[in-house]
Amino acid sequence: MRWSAHFPGDERIDNDDLIYHDIKDRLDDLVRLSAQIGRKRYSVLWNTGDFRIVQNIHDTEEVPTIVEVFDITTLTNVRPIAFRRERVNVNVHNAELDRPFLESVGLGFQGNLPNGKNKQVFLLIRPNGSYVVKVK
Amino acid sequence: MAVTLTWIEWITGETPGTTPHDTFSFKTGGDTPPTITSASNINFGNVSSRDITAASNPVTAGSNSFTKYFRVNFSGSYTSISNAKLWKSAGAYVTGESIQFSGNIAYAAPTETDASDGAVATATPTNNVGLNAYDPADTAAQDKTLPNGSESASSPGYYSGSRTSTMRFQMITTGSSPAGAVNQKTISLSYDRT
Numbered sequence: 237m238r239w240s241a242h243f244p245g246d247e248r249i250d251n252d253d254l255i256y257h258d259i260k261d262r263l264d265d266l267v268r269l270s271a272q273i274g275r276k277r278y279s280v281l282w283n284t285g286d287f288r289i290v291q292n293i294h295d296t297e298e299v300p301t302i303v304e305v306f307d308i309t310t311l312t313n314v315r316p317i318a319f320r321r322e323r324v325n326v327n328v329h330n331a332e333l334d335r336p337f338l339e340s341v342g343l344g345f346q347g348n349l350p351n352g353k354n355k356q357v358f359l360l361i362r363p364n365g366s367y368v369v370k371v372k
Numbered sequence: 373m374a375v376t377l378t379w380i381e382w383i384t385g386e387t388p389g390t391t392p393h394d395t396f397s398f399k400t401g402g403d404t405p406p407t408i409t410s411a412s413n414i415n416f417g418n419v420s421s422r423d424i425t426a427a428s429n430p431v432t433a434g435s436n437s438f439t440k441y442f443r444v445n446f447s448g449s450y451t452s453i454s455n456a457k458l459w460k461s462a463g464a465y466v467t468g469e470s471i472q473f474s475g476n477i478a479y480a481a482p483t484e485t486d487a488s489d490g491a492v493a494t495a496t497p498t499n500n501v502g503l504n505a506y507d508p509a510d511t512a513a514q515d516k517t518l519p520n521g522s523e524s525a526s527s528p529g530y531y532s533g534s535r536t537s538t539m540r541f542q543m544i545t546t547g548s549s550p551a552g553a554v555n556q557k558t559i560s561l562s563y564d565r566t
Contacts, residue, residue: 253374256566257451319454323562324377325461328471329415329426329554336377339562 237341237363239318240270256318269316271343276365280316280344280358284308287344287359287369305369306357311347317358318343338363344370375448375565380535381411382441384420384482414440414559416471416543420482427553433468434547438482443535444501444561446518453518455564456501456536459493463557468546471557476502476537487542492559501561502537 239255242248243265249258259266268288270279277290285308289301308314322336344358356372411422416437417429431437446453458475465471473492493500503518518534543554 254450254566257449260451319564319566321455321562321564322375323560326379326414326559326561328413328463328557328559336375342564 237338238272240272242267242270254318254320256316259316263315266316269318269343271318271341271361273341273361273363273365278343278359278361278367282308282314282345285345285357289367303359303369305371306355308345308347308357311345311349311355314345314347316344317346317356321360342370375446375450375453377561378410378445378447379412379414380443380445381414381422382479383422384438387479410445411442414442414541416440416541418484431543431545433545433549433551435545436484436486437543438484439480439487440541441477441479441482442539442541443537444539446534446563450565452566453503453534453563454566455499456503456561457493457497457499457563458501458539458559458561459495459497461558461560463555466550466554468549469554470544472540472542472544473500474540475500477540479538486544487540489540489542492541496562501539 239251241259266282268279275292279288287303319342321340323339324336341361342358346356359367361367415424417424420438471492472489474489
């Protein structure tokens with residue numbers, strides 16, 4: 237998988253592992269944050285909070301799916317959600333430790349509601365491309 | 373860069389934080405990291421030892437294994453580790469067998485006495501592994517994040533000493549448990565890395 241952060245003027249930062257550290261000081265300029273898994277690309281648009289999903293990045297005629305979940309402009313102190321949910325297996329009896337593997341990717345945003353409580357909105361995307369919307 | 377998980381086990385005669393191979397001095401920076409004694413499995417047996425050969429150290433039906441104490445050390449590139457969950461993801465129990473687990477417990481000398489921690493989850497639980505690596509006596513909060521405030525990065529975003537709280541495992545049996553090897557099981561640990 238690959239993370240991409242897009243900024244004005246077609247500036248882009250890519251990272252195959254994690255991206256939060258690369259962008260945490262530039263959130264005011266962020267245009268969109270994307271996670272590409274295989275041919276699928278999932279993006280959160282930083283001006284609206286909408287998610288944009290492209291099933292095949294090589295299909296130039298594909299119309300992206302827009303998923304509207306929560307208006308990001310109603311939040312303050314907005315930060316990205318961009319994590320790798322990893323898992324390691326340990327065997328009991330006669331086997332050794334496994335290496336961590338990617339279980340899912342979290343992509344979205346969080347911020348404070350007018351009452352001060354934290355709101356999280358993100359897609360939880362599995363390596364096969366299926367996803368669920370999480371609102372907490 | 374990926375993260376590496378090291379399972380550190382303390383056995384009889386060792387104590388987290390004071391045993392030479394696990395001084396915490398390097399966490400505050402400046403000192404040479406100690407040699408870490410890691411484990412390669414969490415096999416249970418009638419002794420307190422790392423990497424037990426189960427067949428040579430059988431647990432008698434009706435008794436319990438020695439408790440096993442672990443912390444998981446995360447090293448590698450990340451800004452935070454959170455939402456740690458541990459559960460038994462595969463492997464059936466035999467009659468009378470169970471594995472008990474606590475994800476945030478103060479260390480005590482390993483013993484065969486039933487620790488009464490409750491059965492380990494058999495499906496993905498809510499976060500049940502403490503990440504307050506510096507205070508194993510703090511059993512209240514489970515939803516903390518590594519590294520905590522005093523952790524230092526060896527280079528920006530690169531951490532080498534962040535650990536979970538102390539976890540305790542124990543296998544419990546009853547007199548009705550059949551003789552012979554129990555089924556192999558898989559324990560899974562998941563976490564969110566940013």
